[in-house]
Amino acid sequence: MITKALALIIILIVIPYCIGLLPASFVDKEIRTMPMIYVFGFVLSLGLFELISVPVTVIVPDGFPKIVGIYLGVECAFAMAGLIVYNFHKKPQSEKIVLKFDENMVLWIIVGLSILFQVIMYVCLQSFDGDDAYYVVQSVLAEQTNMLYRIKPYTGLSTSMDLRHALASVPIWIAFLGRVSGIHPTIIAHSIIGIILIPLIYIVYYNYARVLFGKDSRRCAAFMLFVSFMYIFGNVSIYTQTTFMLTRTWQGKSMLANLILITIGWIMLVLFRKDEESEISTFGCWIVLFFLSIAAAMCSTASVFLVALMMAVYGVTLAICKKDVQIALKLMITCVPLVAYGAIYILL
Amino acid sequence: MAETVEIFKAYNGTGYFCLLFIAALLYLWFTEEDKNLRLLFVVVPTVLQVLFFVPYFYMAYNMLDEGTYYRILWLLPMTAVIAYSAVKVIGTNLRLGVALMCLIIILSGTYAYNGMVFTKAENAYHIPNEVISLCDMVKPEDKDERIFVAFPPKLVHYVRQYTINIMLPFGRDSMVDSWKKADNALYDMYSSGYLPAEQLAKCATDYLCDYVIVSEDETIDGDPTEYGLIRCGAVGEYTVYENKASHIWHNPSPDGFYSAMFAE
Numbered sequence: 268m269i270t271k272a273l274a275l276i277i278i279l280i281v282i283p284y285c286i287g288l289l290p291a292s293f294v295d296k297e298i299r300t301m302p303m304i305y306v307f308g309f310v311l312s313l314g315l316f317e318l319i320s321v322p323v324t325v326i327v328p329d330g331f332p333k334i335v336g337i338y339l340g341v342e343c344a345f346a347m348a349g350l351i352v353y354n355f356h357k358k359p360q361s362e363k364i365v366l367k368f369d370e371n372m373v374l375w376i377i378v379g380l381s382i383l384f385q386v387i388m389y390v391c392l393q394s395f396d397g398d399d400a401y402y403v404v405q406s407v408l409a410e411q412t413n414m415l416y417r418i419k420p421y422t423g424l425s426t427s428m429d430l431r432h433a434l435a436s437v438p439i440w441i442a443f444l445g446r447v448s449g450i451h452p453t454i455i456a457h458s459i460i461g462i463i464l465i466p467l468i469y470i471v472y473y474n475y476a477r478v479l480f481g482k483d484s485r486r487c488a489a490f491m492l493f494v495s496f497m498y499i500f501g502n503v504s505i506y507t508q509t510t511f512m513l514t515r516t517w518q519g520k521s522m523l524a525n526l527i528l529i530t531i532g533w534i535m536l537v538l539f540r541k542d543e544e545s546e547i548s549t550f551g552c553w554i555v556l557f558f559l560s561i562a563a564a565m566c567s568t569a570s571v572f573l574v575a576l577m578m579a580v581y582g583v584t585l586a587i588c589k590k591d592v593q594i595a596l597k598l599m600i601t602c603v604p605l606v607a608y609g610a611i612y613i614l615l
Numbered sequence: 616m617a618e619t620v621e622i623f624k625a626y627n628g629t630g631y632f633c634l635l636f637i638a639a640l641l642y643l644w645f646t647e648e649d650k651n652l653r654l655l656f657v658v659v660p661t662v663l664q665v666l667f668f669v670p671y672f673y674m675a676y677n678m679l680d681e682g683t684y685y686r687i688l689w690l691l692p693m694t695a696v697i698a699y700s701a702v703k704v705i706g707t708n709l710r711l712g713v714a715l716m717c718l719i720i721i722l723s724g725t726y727a728y729n730g731m732v733f734t735k736a737e738n739a740y741h742i743p744n745e746v747i748s749l750c751d752m753v754k755p756e757d758k759d760e761r762i763f764v765a766f767p768p769k770l771v772h773y774v775r776q777y778t779i780n781i782m783l784p785f786g787r788d789s790m791v792d793s794w795k796k797a798d799n800a801l802y803d804m805y806s807s808g809y810l811p812a813e814q815l816a817k818c819a820t821d822y823l824c825d826y827v828i829v830s831e832d833e834t835i836d837g838d839p840t841e842y843g844l845i846r847c848g849a850v851g852e853y854t855v856y857e858n859k860a861s862h863i864w865h866n867p868s869p870d871g872f873y874s875a876m877f878a879e
Contacts, residue, residue: 370710392733393741400772400787407779411758421771421786423761423779453776457741475695479652479702486702489713493698496717497632500724501694502732504628506685509694513727524689532692540651569680577690580666584659 271448278342278447279463283308285346286315288353290551297547298537300477302470307555308349309467310530314558315341316443317565320436321611324415325428331413334439335446374488381495382469385513389461394514399456402438402518406452409442434608435567437519456517464516468525469495471533478536523566528577531559535581539594553597560604571609575602619668619684626685631723636693639700646703656699660691742773748850753826754780763823763861767830767853768805784822805833812837816844816858825861829854 284301287308291299319338323330404420412418416433419426432438441460445452450459472494476487501509508528511521534552541547560578563570582595627633640657647653666672667687676684705712727733737744753764763782766774771786785802788794801818804810810833819827820843827844829835831852840846844856 374709374713388728388733391736392728393736394733395772397772397787397791399776404775404779407776411779418779419786419788420775421783421788423775423782451740453742454739458736458739472695472698475699479699485709489702489705489709489716490698492713493701493716493720494694496720497694497697497724498727500721500726501630501632502725502727502729503630503632504626506626506688507628507632508689510727514732524686528689529692529695532695535655536652539655540649569683569686572676572679573686573690576687577663580662580690581655581659584662585654588654588658 271450274448275444275450275459275463278444280305282342282346283312285349286311286342288349289345290554292349292352293551293554294549295547298478298549300474302473302477306467306471306474306530306533307551310527310555310562311345311558312342313440313565314561315345316440317436317561320439320565321434321608324433324436324439325430328415328417328428329413330415331409331439331442331446334415335443338443339447371485371488374485374492378488378491378495381492381499382466385495385498386462386465389465389513389516390458393457396515396518398515398518401432403441403453403456405432405438406441406445406456409439410445410452415439430612431568434564434612435519435570436565437522440565441517461516464522464526465512468512468529471526471530474533475529475536478533478540519566520569523563523570523573527559527563527566527570527574531556531574531577534559539585539589553601556598556601557604560601564605564608568608568612571605571612575605578602616668616670619670619673622685623667623688626688629725632693632697635697635719635723636691639697642700642704643696656692656696660693660696663687663690740777742776743770745851745853746770746773747777749828749853749855750774750778750781752848752850752855753828754778762825764826764828765801765805765819765822765824766828767833768802769830770828770853784824808833810835812839812844813842815839816842816860819844819856819858820860823861824858827856827858829856 284305285308287304287306290307290311291304294303316338319341320334323334323337327333401420405416408418408420409415416429417426418424441456442452444450444460445455448455469491472491473487476490480486480490498509498512501507502513504510508524511518512525515521534556537552538549538556541549560574563574578598578601582598586592586595623633640661643653643657647657673684676687701712701716705716738747740747749766749770753762755762758780761780761782763784764774765784768785768790771783771790774781774783775786785799785805789799789802790806801822801824804814804818810829812835815827815829815835816839826847827839831854839856843860844858846854847857848855
């Protein structure tokens with residue numbers, strides 16, 4: 268049990284954090300924080316998985332062990348590179364945290380409890396979703412047969428490669444977590460992955476708060492509390508982001524709506540909230556934005572259009588309002604992976 | 616336009632978060648002094664929102680992916696904009712402001728963890744215990760072996776999430792009306808709720824099923840044991856029959872499932 272938990276902690280927390288140091292080295296010390304580094308690393312980890320898993324899935328029908336081996340190697344290499352670059356390039360920023368029991372602290376405790384509440388609910392409650400008969404079974408199939416999208420999950424019969432779904436490799440990522448931890452992929456999806464993903468979504472929102480309110484901890488806490496309440500009371504219909512987060516945490520669509528899209532929004536804030544004259548370096552954010560396009564493709568094939576549209580609206584609006592066409596061009600470059608995936612989908 | 620309005624209404628459902636969002640946009644439009652933030656939190660979401668209601672855009676999206684147009688609304692930073700505006704509105708009066716805003720959110724939304732959506736998890740797989748017991752009863756001991764088992768439609772979503780050693784004569788793809796599906800006599804029989812014993816046994820054999828599981832909800836007409844099905848156990852409301860004639864692998868019926876499987 269401890270070994271399994273340790274394996275997941277290393278794969279989902281330690282390695283992504285170390286990888287995050289790589290793009291974080293290219294972000295100004297002034298805005299660099301630990302939550303920022305972790306989100307950066309998680310996005311890069313997802314992007315790397317997509318880059319490895321899709322070609323293997325297309326070329327090798329029973330290539331799951333290859334994905335596991337190559338991905339572990341690449342992850343470790345990137346983590347090492349992150350540690351090296353970060354330590355030699357820039358000294359880590361240490362932020363003094365003063366613990367004092369006051370109104371501010373009470374607010375943060377409530378925020379923490381509300382997030383903990385959602386994590387406990389994720390583990391202790393179950394909800395029915397018909398799509399699991401496809402996505403979760405694909406994870407189980409990959410982990411237990413090594414076959415990649417060549418077996419019909421609904422019945423178990425053989426089939427030709429299901430390319431549309433194969434391009435979005437979240438189920439294979441869940442299978443990967445199952446393989447390295449030795450835990451059944453259905454348990455990973457339904458009882459474990461949310462323990463990481465739900466807090467991660469709030470870490471992204473914390474990053475929003477830091478951009479919006481700086482080091483004003485009270486206002487950051489109030490912001491976080493409102494966000495968490497909107498999730499807990501956000502089940503207004505079956506279509507909303509919040510409902511997807513609570514009822515299908517483990518599915519690619521939910522990860523797209525709640526992790527990828529909100530992370531893009533945060534990166535946009537980091538990149539464009541600062542004044543044009545500001546000399547704060549944000550090159551690392553552009554790297555992450557590029558990888559967000561890849562990670563988006565990993566979550567859902569629909570993301571190719573959604574993320575491209577989001578970038579286009581941001582690009583055109585910002586270019587017109589700021590009278591700087593370069594913004595649109597730079598954002599277009601970050602969409603290259605999406606265009607490539609769209610082309611693969613159409614051509615194959 | 617009417618269709619997009621309907622989608623927007625369905626998206627916002629029983630809550631008033633969209634009104635909060637519009638109020639937040641208006642508030643920020645008039646009060647936000649940071650022009651960059653106004654661009655990112657007001658202008659861009661407004662453009663996206665307007666785009667959502669453009670009929671040509673709706674038509675173009677449907678050509679790519681029909682039935683998921685509501686996902687355009689995921690692009691709106693609704694949660695962040697509402698939360699940011701709320702923090703700005705309450706200003707320095709934090710204690711009262713936070714309490715009031717939390718109350719507004721509670722009244723505007725719908726509590727997620729009610730019995731409508733969630734039930735208490737029965738195990739770490741988050742699938743019903745009955746499914747696990749049934750699967751354990753019938754699944755082959757050898758982990759590389761596969762057998763077909765006919766499950767009642769309400770259980771088929773769960774079976775292969777637990778074990779892929781059990782193959783299904785029909786799955787979710789037979790059950791969703793809007794999907795293109797192959798005819799499946801066994802599913803048709805199950806979904807009608809009326810199972811003539813002779814026909815059930817014949818179908819089970821045609822579809823290569825080693826076991827047939829029947830729920831109390833389904834009415835069996837006749838005695839299945841007279842047609843080669845042997846009652847071998849029960850779990851809750853489900854009865855498990857073993858199909859002794861299932862060695863059809865070696866003697867496939869010409870119009871049976873075996874032929875259809877390989878024809879595909």
